[in-house]
Amino acid sequence: MPAIRRSGIARERIWCAVTLSWACVVPVHAAQVDFGVGLSFAHNSNIKRVEENPQSDWTEGAMAGLTYRESTADVSARALAQVERRHFVRNSFSDDTSGFFDGAAVWRILPRRFTWTIEDTFRQVLLDVTAPDTISNRAESNSLNTGPDLTFALSSTNSAEIGARYGRFDIKNSTADNRRYTVFGRGVHALSAQTKVSLNYEAARAYFETGAQPFPRIFRQDWFGRFENLSAVNSTIVDLGTTRVTREGGEPLDGRLARLTLSQAFSSQSAVRLALSDQFSDTYSDLIRGVTSSTAPVDTSVVVVVPGANFASGDLYDNKRGDLAYVNNDGRFGYTLQAYGRRVDFVTLENNDYREKGGNFVWTWNSGVMRFNASWDYTRRTFESDRQDTDRNYGASVTFSVNRNVTVSVQGAHSERLSTARLSSSLDNRFVLLLGYSSGFFDVQSRR
Numbered sequence: 001m002p003a004i005r006r007s008g009i010a011r012e013r014i015w016c017a018v019t020l021s022w023a024c025v026v027p028v029h030a031a032q033v034d035f036g037v038g039l040s041f042a043h044n045s046n047i048k049r050v051e052e053n054p055q056s057d058w059t060e061g062a063m064a065g066l067t068y069r070e071s072t073a074d075v076s077a078r079a080l081a082q083v084e085r086r087h088f089v090r091n092s093f094s095d096d097t098s099g100f101f102d103g104a105a106v107w108r109i110l111p112r113r114f115t116w117t118i119e120d121t122f123r124q125v126l127l128d129v130t131a132p133d134t135i136s137n138r139a140e141s142n143s144l145n146t147g148p149d150l151t152f153a154l155s156s157t158n159s160a161e162i163g164a165r166y167g168r169f170d171i172k173n174s175t176a177d178n179r180r181y182t183v184f185g186r187g188v189h190a191l192s193a194q195t196k197v198s199l200n201y202e203a204a205r206a207y208f209e210t211g212a213q214p215f216p217r218i219f220r221q222d223w224f225g226r227f228e229n230l231s232a233v234n235s236t237i238v239d240l241g242t243t244r245v246t247r248e249g250g251e252p253l254d255g256r257l258a259r260l261t262l263s264q265a266f267s268s269q270s271a272v273r274l275a276l277s278d279q280f281s282d283t284y285s286d287l288i289r290g291v292t293s294s295t296a297p298v299d300t301s302v303v304v305v306v307p308g309a310n311f312a313s314g315d316l317y318d319n320k321r322g323d324l325a326y327v328n329n330d331g332r333f334g335y336t337l338q339a340y341g342r343r344v345d346f347v348t349l350e351n352n353d354y355r356e357k358g359g360n361f362v363w364t365w366n367s368g369v370m371r372f373n374a375s376w377d378y379t380r381r382t383f384e385s386d387r388q389d390t391d392r393n394y395g396a397s398v399t400f401s402v403n404r405n406v407t408v409s410v411q412g413a414h415s416e417r418l419s420t421a422r423l424s425s426s427l428d429n430r431f432v433l434l435l436g437y438s439s440g441f442f443d444v445q446s447r448r
Contacts, residue, residue: 035066036442042432049132049417049426058089065100074113079103082447089340093135098124100447112153118146124448125171125283129354129381130389132417132426138448141171141283144321145184161186169283172193176283180206195229200241215247216347218316220280224257237261243280245316245347253347255280255318270328280347281319318345333364353384371399390418407444409434 041059046054051205099121106248108115109174118303124138131137154160165182182204190196202222210216224241239259246252263273318343325338339359360377379391397411411432421423434445 031068032440033066033068034438034440034442034446035064036436036438037064038062038434038436039447040434040446041145042430044428044430045135045427047056047088048427049415049428050301051425054428055090055092057092060087060089061085061446063444063446065442065444065447068103068153070105071175074108074420075105075110077103077105079105084446084448087241096135098140098448113151115149116147117149118144120146122321126176130383130387130421130424132424134184139172139174139214142168144168154203157190159188161188178206178208180204184395190440194231198225198228199226200226200239215250217248219246220244221246222257225257229433232265235261253316269330270326272324276321276322278320280316281320282316286319316347318347319343329364332367333365335361337361340406356381369401370380371401373397373399386420388420389424392416405435405437405439407438409436409445 019447031302034169040059040063042059042061043056044059045056047057047059048055053356055097061084063084065080068079070077079314082101082223083097084100085095085097087095094338098329099122101120103121104114104117104119106117120143122140122142124331127134127137127139136389145165145166145167147348149161149163152160152162162185163241165180166181168178170177174350182202184200184202186200187296188198199369200222204220206218208216208218218230221243221244223243224239227236227238237259238261239257241257243255243257245255258276258278260276261274263271265271283289287298296332300310310355319342321342323338323340325336327336328334333411337359338361340357344352344354344356358377358379363374365372374392374396377391377393380388381391382388392417393413395411397409399409400408401407409432411434413430415426415430417426434444438444
């Protein structure tokens with residue numbers, strides 16, 4: 001079984017390369033490609049994040065990556081890929097090499113009729129949300145989603161859409177690997193150029209490795225209605241419906257499907273966004289949703305709130321979440337403030353159920369020659385076992401531009417966890433010196 005799971009990650013690395021290669025074969029004049037390399041030297045006061053006998057260590061790192069963006073009448077694509085190598089001077093952990101990939105592309109084979117979509121994300125995720133965020137508690141994961149969409153115009157205001165997707169979710173040395181097949185159909189009625197209503201049906205089958213999960217096959221069906229109003233100033237998307245999950249060897253599960261997204265731009269510099277959801281989900285779906293959300297343009301009229309998962313699980317969970325975010329950016333000075341609340345109830349692993357609330361604040365000042373960033377985030381997670389973990393992270397960095405390509409960055413961070421569980425609290429102070437080279441818009445930084 002482990003050999004199968006390792007080969008799954010290997011296949012997904014190939015998918016990442018294929019995705020990036022496919023994006024890069026389009027004409028050069030229509031694409032923007034930037035690359036960057038960096039060297040880092042870091043010190044952690046408590047690199048294993050333990051409560052007793054903390055161990056400090058120095059880390060030497062080297063990284064290289066590239067970004068790609070394409071937008072034409074036929075293709076819309078973007079990709080970010082990076083590889084990073086770390087050496088731990090005092091051998092607190094074994095030296096490691098990790099990769100990162102985040103990309104999405106849409107090929108309009110027949111404009112407004114036939115398109116093909118591919119989305120892929122490769123990154124490290126937490127194995128255990130109750131354990132410290134260290135190398136030993138992270139594993140490589142990949143989520144792939146690809147397939148066609150067909151649209152049939154029935155009249156000037158009515159259309160039918162059908163589509164299919166093939167997906168894979170792989171986690172190194174895990175029993176959560178699975179593949180899934182999805183089909184969907186939509187009946188769409190346009191009330192105006194900006195407003196649409198639709199009836200939607202989505203069905204997905206997921207297949208796990210034999211013996212890896214209590215339920216080797218899962219069939220999910222979603223029925224919901226959607227109201228969508230999109231404009232340059234504001235947007236509203238409402239989904240209401242039901243979900244049925246049929247597990248091989250288990251009882252069917254019925255639940256609500258409710259999603260609300262509101263955004264309002266107050267000016268060209270500021271906007272607010274509200275997102276509420278109540279639905280069955282899983283790690284794969286949340287990671288892919290993060291890829292889709294990150295394809296949104298970076299401007300002040302769109303505030304992206306990504307409810308992505310950062311932990312590894314093959315189990316379904318009932319996910320109730322609310323996010324409120326405000327952004328203000330005039331190009332020189334900007335800040336983002338976000339608050340959220342979440343409740344996760346696992347279908348099988350009920351002992352892992354938890355409630356979570358938190359927020360973050362990011363402040364940026366850019367003079368052209370120097371950029372200053374400060375950030376703060378807070379998370380409180382309460383488990384059904386009455387365990388409570390509170391995480392607070394503070395950080396600040398100053399980046400100096402030596403010339404248009406070379407930068408020197410000095411970063412400092414403070415991380416602390418207060419836990420009601422015995423020997424689970426920790427405190428870590430981190431300092432980083434980073435020398436980076438970028439050919440253009442590639443942001444040289446660690447993406448672990």
